[in-house]
Amino acid sequence: MSTYVNPVDPPDLGLLPTFRRLLPLWWAERRLGFFGLACSLVYVLISIAIPVLIQQAIDHSIDATHHQHLKPLWPYLAIIVVLGAGRFVINFNRRFATARIGVRIEARMRELLYQAYLRYPRAFYDRHATGQVLSRATNDLYPIRYFIGWGLVQGMQSIMMIIGVGIVLVLVNPLLALYTAVALPPITWLTFRFARRVSPISREVQERKGDVTEAADEAVVGIEMVQAFGRENDIRERFGDKAEGVRATVLRQAGIESRHLPGLYYLPGLSIAAVLFFGGRAHIHHQLTIGQFVLFETLLLQLVWPLEALGWITNLAQRALASAGRSFAWLEGIHPLPEPAEPRHLPEKPQPLEVRFEKVGFAYGGEVDVLHDLELVIEPGEIVAVCGPTGAGKTSLLNLLPRFYDPTAGRVLIGGVDTRDLPIAELRADVALVTQRPVLFSVPLKENILSGREDEDWEKALAAAVASGVDSFGPGLPDGYDTLIGERGVNLSGGQRQRTALARALATGARVVVLDDPLSAVDTFTERRLVARLRPALAGRTVLVATQRLSTVEIADRAVVLLDGRIVESGKPKDLIQAGGPFAKLFRDEVVAA
Amino acid sequence: MKRLTKYLEGRKLAVALMILVGAGNAAAQTGGWLIVRSAIDHGIVAKNSHYLAIAVAIYLVVAAVGWILQAFLIRGLARIGQAIVIGLRRDLFDHLTGLSLRYFSQQKAGWIIARLTSDVDAVSDTLSQGMPTLVSNVILLPTAVAALLIADWRLGLIAFVVLPPALILSRWFQRVSHIANVEQRNRIAAVTAQIAESVSGMAVVQAFNRERRFQAEFDALNAANREQATYVQKIFSVFFPSIEFLGVLAMASVVYFGSHLYQHHTLTIGTLITAIYLLQLVFQPLQELSDVYGQLQSAAAAMVKIASILDEESEIQDRPDAPVLPRIEGDLDVDSVVFAYGKDPVLHGVSFHMKPGSCFALVGESGHGKSTLARLIGRHYDPDQGAVHVDGHDLRDVELRSYRRQLGVVLQDPFLFSGTIASNIRFAKPDATDAEVEGAAAAVGVDRVAARLSGGLDHEVREGGAGLSSGERQLISIARALLADPRILVLDEATSNIDRPTEVLIELALDRLLKGRTSIIIAHRLSTVRRADEILVVENGQITQRGSERELLAQDGPFRRLAHALEGGEPELAAAG
Structure with a gap:
């Protein structure tokens, strides 16, 4: 096309x-x-x-x-x-x-x-x-x-x-008016030219400042690396170069200003001189009164700003x-x-929901397919682990459930209904998600956990917090669960953030839970404890969990292996290990090590 | 302010010159009107065309000189201003990069970056845009008053009648608009933060149906910002027209008293007319200075925050006579080290000794002091009690950089700088040849990663390494450590958070990296820990158990519990394997 x-x-x-x-x-x-x-x-x-x-x-x-x-x-x-x-x-x-x-x-x-x-x-x-x-x-x-x-x-x-x-x-x-208008066209022209020249350079100044920000950002975020390798001088030189770039551009901007602004200030002098000379001669020859002379001077000075303004306004x-x-x-x-034209609805709660991928194909905006003809059924209440190497399409598969994307071929059914036929809010209320890089908001911890629950029932949410292991650090924060999180508050570690995101997902009443490598930043010991607690918390929910770790696979009833956009293996983790197929290859070393 | 003037060293002449130029410019502006006066009185009124022509010619010359002086002033002040800014920015950055990790762990990254960027920019904008306005108007105001007094001292006195209310008005405006502007900036910052947070967390906002809640929060912030913006506009809308009105009053007074004096033949008509215009020159600086005032205020506020960083002293500093550490063998002795970040110690008397080339693993749960220990070995912190010795030298007694050059670090979340893969590897040794970089890349398998990327080793890495998997980033950081050829190596959870196939690659890379170096491995996986000569179990800031894997497993101690936790999670699978 x-x-x-x-x-x-x-x-x-x-x-x-x-x-x-x-x-x-x-x-x-x-x-x-x-x-x-x-x-x-x-x-x-x-x-x-x-x-x-x-x-x-x-x-x-x-x-x-x-x-x-x-x-x-x-x-x-x-x-x-x-x-x-x-x-x-x-x-x-x-x-x-x-x-x-x-x-x-x-x-x-x-x-x-x-x-x-x-x-x-x-x-x-x-x-x-x-x-x-x-x-x-x-x-x-x-x-x-x-x-x-x-x-x-x-x-x-x-x-x-x-x-x-x-x-x-x-x-x-009229004649004097003509003579004295001499400075007006150059003023308009100069303003217009200045406005046109100064805006690209001031944009460039902003860009150069952006470079400085980037350099500062890298240095501050990567400071441990810089200091560990004793590379402070290199990074200073690099930053100095960027700062020098700002200076050079600002000086160029000053150059442009110096070529235009004084002109705008002094050009009206031409008109004043013209009034003096021609108006003065007219007065000498009794063609102009002193009052009229002053009127000319005053009105001409009064025109300077409107003319400049026109130049600025054109540019603006x-x-x-x-x-x-x-x-x-x-x-x-x-x-x-798009919302469905004829919306359908999910079966009433608390009936668990089946998740079904039918001949699903998916590609990002006209690029190569990530998923092809993928068939996968997750029984109501079943927990399925999706395994596979980086780039196999695990995250893409998971993202189809809350309709972050729609499949480019085939369909995704939840509770027997095509996700595209469900009102989006209803679908998302029943699909809880934990993303790979958890996003928390700058509100108290408690509100972060509650943010998936409309009723904000803290008692129920607290159970989710316990199941996700938030209880091991939450109460110890300065204000407990009321501690403000984020840039303006307390920075949580990656593992703590993941556990909070997990609690948030569990706190919703969603019957489908989608977990994208939910414990990757949690240390191994904590992970073991969590896996044991999570099983009961997930009971009655249909769960799809993508993971790199065998220890997280532990939580699942069944594991499937995704390779090149297709499901290539499916079964109980234990059986898969023995089968010696792709699953066993993915995790063999870890098993031997343990 | 004192901090800024230090950057003017060696530029005193330039500054003096600029003040002269500014004075010349002001003289040209006001002097022009005095020429107009004599042109009226001696040329026009006296009907002397010849005199008039000469006066007009002089007027034009003066204007041309003023033009040139002003151009000179704009450039000159920009030069001086930027010299200050670049000095300030570099010093701030240099100082910052020399601060210890403790500072960076206490201050939020965003806060520090804002000092280096928006605060220095505020100072820069004031110096490059505000300074010419400030300098020329501060000089112009008294010059215009002086010219008015020279033209006729009695009319000049009128200036002293209208000036006080104008000054009071300006003061009021400066104060009120400053407060209002600060509030306005806070409110727009809140709006921006709300948008930024929702945009970066949009997946979660949408997944949890939080759109309406976020919209409501945004609407409240947006409305608050709109109200404040309206209020700011109101202040501006009052101030400038009222100055304009004062100008009309002043003009009417000049005409009134001037006409009296003129009737009594003690004032020429030329003086009367020029007095009207000179008065306008008195009011103009007031308006412009009021405009600049807000900028000055925010620059001053920015300087205070910048100063807070410059006043921060690094706790990790070389002794004045600290010797350069020669190439070390790698004998590492941690001796009764006690350390606290705040009040409560994280390490309570940790001791161990490592022979050159040996490899120790630190195991234990998160938050028990393993990473802190690693940072003490890297001298990112100094111990509160006890000492860390390398080849018999106390780390505090040697030049820091000469030690760190012999130290390699691989962290859990490897940080990549913007640039190519090659430049990231070269980071550890800037003078490395291309062949050396390629060699390091090949040795740890980065060449295979690079092969699938456009440009190979010259593939552009975006900031933070986006676009590469964490395993790939880790391989690059290992190649970086290998190129540095360190004598002591610290791996802090270098293999966590990585998928198994990549981890196998990394394990292979580590074999190359660890060979012949004193190395400390912090890890959770038994497969990684197993390669160590000795395993130290760290619990509550103490080493509670140490020995080889076999010895430790044989004892009923913390290691067995940890290992059990590791294995216990997957007994069926382990049995199956």
Whole structure:
């Protein structure tokens, strides 16, 4: 298929489609939006009115060269101060209203993404690194927030200001307006160029900082190795190189800034000089009053920021649309696991469930098959150990049960029902899983164990904790079972984590239990004790356990050997050892050793 | 701050130069307006076109000079700032890698890494972005006031009337926005942590139907973050417009008093006009400095945390005159060693002696002190009482690195660095030739692992060794130890957690590795333990039994119980085999 689109990695949306999708989000906040725009209009009008009033004040109440009778000055100033106060209120409202839109849309986008994350299939997480998934819902949203919360309305306001100022200047003195506009195009051009050049380099700075993080991470995590081999100097050199990379990039960024920013600061001087020179000559020839001269200076200075802003906003818009385009591509292009159209249900509890794999084939996203034509029946209440070398497909087989993946051929039946015909929540409530690398959450130990139980009945969960051997370390933690686990709390060892994950799985009432090498990090002595305790705890449940260790096989009624995606041997472990087939080969040395 | 200035040694001239440049830049900005004043008064009002043309030309030249000075300032300050940052980052890293394992076991890895990265970055951002703003505006503010006073001291006084409320307002803004920003950062960090945790644990979230619970937690955090972001925006929305309003007040006052003075012919119209613009130059630095203030605050907070690492002293340090340890025979003597991580000792007086080339196995349940003993032998910790001697030298009396170069370690979870398989093997001996690396790889069977990977030994290993099985990673770490050609070797549960076929490969590799070296094996499998000359049973921080496997099995003691536990789990199978 030449037009293969990876179902979990759709292409980014273009600018226009993205814009069409952002618009409804903005429309939901339209009251704030229109209010902000109205404030902008008033802001521009006041900002032009103030310099005009100053001009009037100078020409009619200060400069006596043209008039014999000066008007009183204070009314002008009073109006200016009142307008200034009014502009304060208007400006506050404009800023706050538009900023709120940005904040709300950012929060809304994040919410949409997170909602989607919770429902995406495993294949999505195989494809995308955690960091990428994370940053799309955090850092990537900032350009969107700034563009919508600031850029949109500021852009409109800038255009209004430019038009308004242009009209006033042309009305006062069209020729002078033309001369003095000399600095404005270069300012716009320079801003635009700067915005375009600085954003790739600041991205590069971020990347270089990422390199430093990686180097720091390796060194800190691998410090025992580094120190054991006395290789501190190498690792320092390596880190120094990465740090040097950041410095070089930051200096390049400074170089770009130094070529653009001072220009933005001093270019308006051209306009000031033009007003001075041409406006001054016009005054000498009685074509321009002093007040009008001041009006020109003031309004031109007032144009500098709106022009710069336009440059920034153009760039910001591009970045915002690009990152929104990526987010929308995910939101629309990736489909969560489909719920059945006509759901069926599992037999009532407590009847144990049969698990059946029928001609199951499986491959990861268009790659070579991991499982082929696999047939396996696990009787209700039976415990079956799946053995086989690394890469034989044990984990893939196990992952089919909670529907982390669907088979690419054949079907998986639980209690006689195709897993795809069961409501996902119902299926998962009855399939408890212990993954190879146990994941615990940063909540107290107790909550980790309870997190599979809706009723949170601690008495029942405690029995699971005892059966899994959590009781041998849990009560000894600083706050017992209430001890916080994880980065902010106590770090458990690998074996302790596995036992906790096991307890969590057992604490659920699930009738099917899937254990993926559940005791690999537990030391051998503890493992022996656990195996003895686990048997009764698993009674009445249908269990599939993948393992590398003969001692864990001990728990099973039957062992099957998975080789190259097929079941090649099945029987009681004892019989299999004697048969001298693939199973015996897998474990022979261990038996001899014991 | 004092810590930072030390990196300026030898750059004092550059710093002084930058201050001069900053002053020149400020002078150009304010001076431009004074030129405008004389152009108005002596050119325009006096109707002197010639004077006007000259004044405009001078104005343009001054602006051009200012332009160049500012460009110079941005680059120069970035250079100085980055010199500080790289010095700080390297020192911090060097210091950190010299700290003992105790520090790393007490501090969470994430916390340490954040000091090296986000904290140093905070300092860096402040120095490279905040510093130019800070330096130019700190100089500009007084320069603008001075220019105003020079233009006309009476109008200059107005600045002193409007400046105090503006300063008070800025102070208020700095304080309030700093607190609000800190809270904002905490809240977004909580949101990020929630997303990160759910993404990395998504398999469990979904398997246990926890989606709704996580969604609810997230919604609460997201809403809290949104509220705080809104509050921060409110503060900003108040501050900048109010400074703008103060500017209008100042302008009105200048026009009011200026017109009086003008009517009494003690003020020129040019001075009146330029005073309006000079006043704007007084307000502008206030706004920009307020913006930078938040950055300065977070950089200061970051420095405090960085300093906490720099102040940490390594407990494992060479004595000033510690001699380099020559090539050792490998005679190892552990003498009445007592050691505690905290209050309660983990080892209570452990003693044993190993002849060069001998192999001891340490057995016992987890948490009874085996790994601690291994770490004392590697001098990752020093004993509280007693001593570890190598070839008769107390480890505390020899240069640490010269000892560790002769030590090899293979851990349960072998750590691979990003790079190729070859570079990971070479890690132990950077000057090894390609042939040596290939030899080590072939000797332990890594060549077979590499053969199935693209690029062979040059296959890129991702960080932490993802993509390789734990057995394969272990083989690589054994090749690494072999290449180092150590005299003393420590294997800490090197064969746990590995599937049996790979373990057989590793056992073969170990035969090569252990030959002729003093080695200590910590293991649970009898097959691994059996190769030792002597087995030491470690219980509750003491050696409770020692001897050959046969001797120990003959006694009714802890080893028999352990062996029974090992065998007892599978009596039927063992019988069948």
